[in-house]
Each structure stands twice: as structure tokens, then as C-alpha cells.
Amino acid sequence: MxxxxxxxxxxxxxxxxxxxxxxxxxxxxxxxxxxxxxxxxxxxxxxxxxxxxxxxxxxxxxxxxxxxxxxxxxxxxxxxxxxxxxxxxxxxxxxxxxxxxxxxxxxxRKGGRAPELEDPEHLFQLGNTLGRIHLAGQAEPFKHRPTLDIQSYGIDSTDFISRELIPASLKAAYDSLTSDLLREIDAAFKRAGDVVYQRVHGDCHGGNILWRDDMPHFVDFDDARMAPAIQDLWMLLTGDRHQQELQLGEVIDGYNEFASFNPRELHLVEALRTLRMMNYAAWIGRRWEDPAFPMSFPWFNTERYWGEHLLELKEQFAKLQEPVLKLL
Structure with a gap:
């Protein structure tokens, strides 16, 4: 594999x-x-x-x-x-x-702690810094690094899982659900319209941000690629819909001080989240021959894991039907 x-x-x-x-x-x-x-x-x-x-x-x-x-x-x-x-x-x-x-x-070596994603001041500063990062990222494109797209993160991932990993008892359900999801993701990208692809961090979760001296420090650009700006923003959002909208407002307020956020990219939040889930499962499977992976992910590639994965994808299908987040 x-x-x-x-x-x-x-x-x-x-x-x-x-x-x-x-x-x-x-x-x-x-x-x-x-x-x-x-x-x-x-x-x-x-x-x-x-x-x-x-x-x-x-x-x-x-x-x-x-x-x-x-x-x-x-x-x-x-x-x-x-x-x-x-x-x-x-x-x-x-x-x-x-x-x-x-x-x-x-x-x-740099130390620090994870940002507090429920703290409005932390969210504003994160948005502020990401606005500056993206302003620099817009100056020129990557010529060799890939673009985050439905083909590589979605279609290639689900094809690999269906062919190599999914248990026979779940294959029909998986194939049907992922086909529906990919159709909804494609529709979300169409609703977003002609968004700008630029250089982004690509994997902007709390573990790649060190909070020190009252400011964020960004590490590990290993997944940097061409993508819409929202790719570096949506992983900062947690909690229920109302909480996410409040968090989003703080992030975008900070962001817009340096770069201009296109609200149409909000159509991509759940689409990108779903693509990440698909890609993550395929990533572990593709790395399974590395001894570090079975040791670190012993629960992976069991019937229970894939059953839970299907339930998570069904939840994402429902979220893709919901109205997009609003900027409060």
C-alpha cells in the first residue's frame, strides 16, 4: 500500500x-x-x-x-x-x-503552548497574524507544491480506501456515501465561486501554533500548498454553530486589518473539513507499512474504526446541507 x-x-x-x-x-x-x-x-x-x-x-x-x-x-x-x-x-x-x-x-527550538481558541483576544490575534501571512502568500504562487483540490483530497482518497481498506461488509455503504459527499463538496465549491488560491500554511490547527509572549508563533509548514484562505481559518473554529460564528467574527476582524477576506469562502468550511477527514483516513492507510503507524494508530483499519468513520461522514453530509456560517 x-x-x-x-x-x-x-x-x-x-x-x-x-x-x-x-x-x-x-x-x-x-x-x-x-x-x-x-x-x-x-x-x-x-x-x-x-x-x-x-x-x-x-x-x-x-x-x-x-x-x-x-x-x-x-x-x-x-x-x-x-x-x-x-x-x-x-x-x-x-x-x-x-x-x-x-x-x-x-x-x-521554540517553546510555547497551544492558543486558547475560546479567548476572543487570542482569536483576534490569530486572525491578524494569518492576514499578514496570507498577504505575503498572495505575492507569488507556488510553482512546484500542490493545490488543495477535490481530486487529490477527496476522489483519490476515497478511491484508495474503497479499493484497499474498507471492509467488504461496509464497502457498498461507503461507496454510496462518499459519492454523495463528493457531489455535495463539488456543489459547495461551485457556490463559493471563483475564489482566490494562494500560498497558505495548509495545516493550521492548534498543535502547529505556539502561544508565547502574548502572541502566536507558527510552526511546521510541511503541508503548505495553494488553497483558498479559509483553509487556514476553519480549523480555529470549535463548538456549536453559534460559538463558531462568534469565533469566526473575532478571527475575521483581525484578518481584515491586513488582508481582505472573501465571505463567499464560508461555503467551503464544511467541504474542506470533509475533505480533510477523507484525506486523513487515506493518509494513515498509505503509511501503514511504516512501523510507527500501527504503533501510533492501533485502532485504525478495524471494522469498528470504519463503522465510526462512516458515521462521521454521515454527520458531515448533514452539515453540508446546512446554511453557511454567518459573520456576526
Whole structure:
């Protein structure tokens, strides 16, 4: 089910340290694996200095050109005085390194806590910062990184699940439901109209935002791609409909101080949420040969999991029938 190859799964601590030292750092031998599934990320102790974060990229996920675009986008944001954790540059300006067939980058370690998504001030500041990020993101497009679309996140994901993963007892129900969902998602995109696709963070959930010094700091642009602005906003919304509308109002108030939000993109909130759910299930399945995945997701690919997944998708079908959120 996967084209991932060894030795990525067998990345050893000694190799991590050797890789970091190959670009001029002297490690004190301390190493700690951090929570990351798609790539491998480690905190590496540095002799007489603060630890660094080493990120080793999964083979065959991104090309060097695509990683380079991610890094250049982050560097442009830093140049705009935005607080994003960008990769460290070498003396020659290099941010992507290789060692023993592994590709990796180095980051300064930054601490922080998750933002309080029920705090109006946090929401306003998040919107404010995302407005600035998107203003910079509109300056030029990605040429190599993908676009978030129904084909890649929806059709390809559900086809893979139907062909490779879904139990026979649920296949007919899954195929019927996802066909209906994809039709509703397509209709939602049509209702939204000709929205602007731009460079976005792409995976803007609370775990990728560090709150420190009374402001948000954005990390992990690994999923950066071309998408509507709302892709970086909808994951900040929690609770029932009324709560989400109140939260949305704070986020958009902050956002509009720097960029202009198109309200028609609100037609895409539940469509994008549904696509994310489809893509997430397929992502785990495609990575199942990586030993880290069965250990981290032991409940995946059981009849119970797929039954619950179907119920979640049915709930999304109902939400796609509801009126879009309003800006209060």
C-alpha cells in the first residue's frame, strides 16, 4: 500500500547526530524523538549551546524543489517580521541538507503552548497574524507544491480506501456515501465561486501554533500548498454553530486589518473539513507499512474504526446541507 522504503524507518540516533554534526554543529550526545509521523523530528543537544530541532524528510513525499518553496515562503514571512519557525540557513544560504541519503533541515527550538481558541483576544490575534501571512502568500504562487483540490483530497482518497481498506461488509455503504459527499463538496465549491488560491500554511490547527509572549508563533509548514484562505481559518473554529460564528467574527476582524477576506469562502468550511477527514483516513492507510503507524494508530483499519468513520461522514453530509456560517 505504500511506496516508502527503508532505511527511513531505521533512522538511528547515531545517524541523526552524525547528520547534524556534518553541517558544523557539535552535539553533546543528547537526543529526543519528538511527536511526528509524516517525517522524523528530533531535539538534538548541542555542546555549550541550546538544543536544535532536526527534521528528516520522508522520502518520496516532497521533491527538493517543493521543500525549497516551503523554505522560501517561510523565509519571506520572517522578512516581514512574522513569527514563524523557519529553517536555519548555512553560511551559503542552504536550508536543505543531506547525509547518508537522508534529507534534513535544522530549526531553532521554540517553546510555547497551544492558543486558547475560546479567548476572543487570542482569536483576534490569530486572525491578524494569518492576514499578514496570507498577504505575503498572495505575492507569488507556488510553482512546484500542490493545490488543495477535490481530486487529490477527496476522489483519490476515497478511491484508495474503497479499493484497499474498507471492509467488504461496509464497502457498498461507503461507496454510496462518499459519492454523495463528493457531489455535495463539488456543489459547495461551485457556490463559493471563483475564489482566490494562494500560498497558505495548509495545516493550521492548534498543535502547529505556539502561544508565547502574548502572541502566536507558527510552526511546521510541511503541508503548505495553494488553497483558498479559509483553509487556514476553519480549523480555529470549535463548538456549536453559534460559538463558531462568534469565533469566526473575532478571527475575521483581525484578518481584515491586513488582508481582505472573501465571505463567499464560508461555503467551503464544511467541504474542506470533509475533505480533510477523507484525506486523513487515506493518509494513515498509505503509511501503514511504516512501523510507527500501527504503533501510533492501533485502532485504525478495524471494522469498528470504519463503522465510526462512516458515521462521521454521515454527520458531515448533514452539515453540508446546512446554511453557511454567518459573520456576526
Amino acid at each position: 505504500s511506496d516508502n522504503k527503508q532505511p527511513f524507518y531505521e533512522l538511528k540516533p547515531d545517524t541523526v547526530i552524525d547528520a547534524v554534526e556534518s553541517i558544523g554543529y557539535l552535539s553533546d550526545g543528547r537526543i529526543m524523538a519528538l511527536n511526528s509521523y509524516e517525517n522524523r523530528v528530533y531535539q538534538v543537544g548541542i555542546d555549550e549551546s541550546e538544543p536544535l530541532i532536526a527534521k528528516f524528510y520522508r522520502p518520496q513525499r516532497w521533491t527538493d524543489e517543493q521543500i525549497g518553496e516551503e523554505h522560501r515562503f517561510m523565509a519571506q514571512l520572517v522578512e516581514q517580521d512574522l513569527s514563524v519557525v523557519a529553517p536555519i540557513k548555512s553560511d551559503t544560504g542552504q536550508t536543505l541538507f543531506s547525509y547518508d541519503d537522508y534529507r534534513f533541515s535544522i530549526f531553532v
